[in-house]
Amino acid sequence: MKIKLLAGLSFLVLLAMGCTKEPVNNLNTEESRIYITNHDSTINFSQYNTFTIADSVIVIDGNNVRSQFTAADQAFVSAVKTRLQQLGYTMVNKSQSPDLGVSVSRIINTSTGIINYNDYWDYYGGYYDPFYWGYSGYGYGNPGWGFSTYQVKEGMLSIDILDLKNAASNNNQIKAIWNGMIRGSGIFDANTAANQVDILFQQSASYLKK
């Protein structure tokens, strides 16, 4: 009888384990992604009219930093251009003293598995010399916000908007005034890049729109 009881209870335990719905397993690729935006709340974006965008994508892979421009990268850069223009900004060449600098970065799985915005900012400053934006001799000002840390599984994509217009008055520092991050599965896909960028800018349109 005891064996019968134990067998019955074991069956129920196995049944329970099999019946549990695991949340992550019930997400499709699109649902797995999160879109995080942050901005400098002291900034009035209406003061900016023009922007320029970097012509390649920074790839931060562990401790290595390099640039690439794959089909997916092109799709992301193109989508960012379009979206900013739809928000009322005018794209100009770097030589035309743009108010804003825009860059797109890819962060591949890190050795620690944890990354936050401040770490990313250190890598960023190590790649783009302020000379790139036409501000030789300047530095980068850490924007001061630090995202909560999330465990990296598949990599992430980051878009930064930099304040070039006020770099001189910011103690010769180029400050990031907006950042959008995409985390999750299947990010680096040219077919979904525009939709992903749209989500980032839609949730920031209230203060970015001119």
Added chain:
Amino acid sequence: MTSHIKKSLLLSISYLSLTAVIYAQTVEQVPTYSDTKGNVKVNLMYNYSMPMGALKDDVFNNNSPRGFNADVLYWFQPKWSIGGSFGFQDYYQKNPRQVYKLSDGSDISAVLSQSMQTIPVMVKAMYMPGAESSSIIKPYFSAGAGVNLVTFSEYLGEFSSLNNNAAKFTAQAGAGVKFALGKNDKAGILIGANYQYTPYNKYDIKSINSINLQAGVQFRLK
């Protein structure tokens, strides 16, 4: 759980109910009378849970078809039994993508998934007024109290944002009917319902209350 499995479970319950009713109608005067005193009986029940109150309003709009309950009861009087009970229920909900404001000032667009597993471990009593009768159909009433082991987790997309384990007081009251099978009341089919009350008071969820529909079997160990 897929709709296929849900259909199978519902069909199984329907089949059990139908079997019991046909048996009750076709077999007359089965000598089901027995002196239940001293018996030890096991109830194994499938559990379909319907969240109530704050649990339904704030977290899980969906009912949970993923659960079970098991009782081991000692019949210390012909109509009364007492013993142990434990169960399991899995609640899950996936909310459509929307933008959330985080405490650090950032905005996050995500599909929010919430998951809760409850394991009530209780002392339970059952009263069956017709336990000694020869009737095939015997109503019963039950009540229990103990601890509910609750695991609650939230995910933003595929990223875990919250995971908490807690042990909370729980109480339960229920009623149902038993369809006796075989001679001397050796086995039976149970169909019933109960109300489970568990105060929670975490993450703005005041309580984890539910109405549960149950169907299963009872058999005698001793």
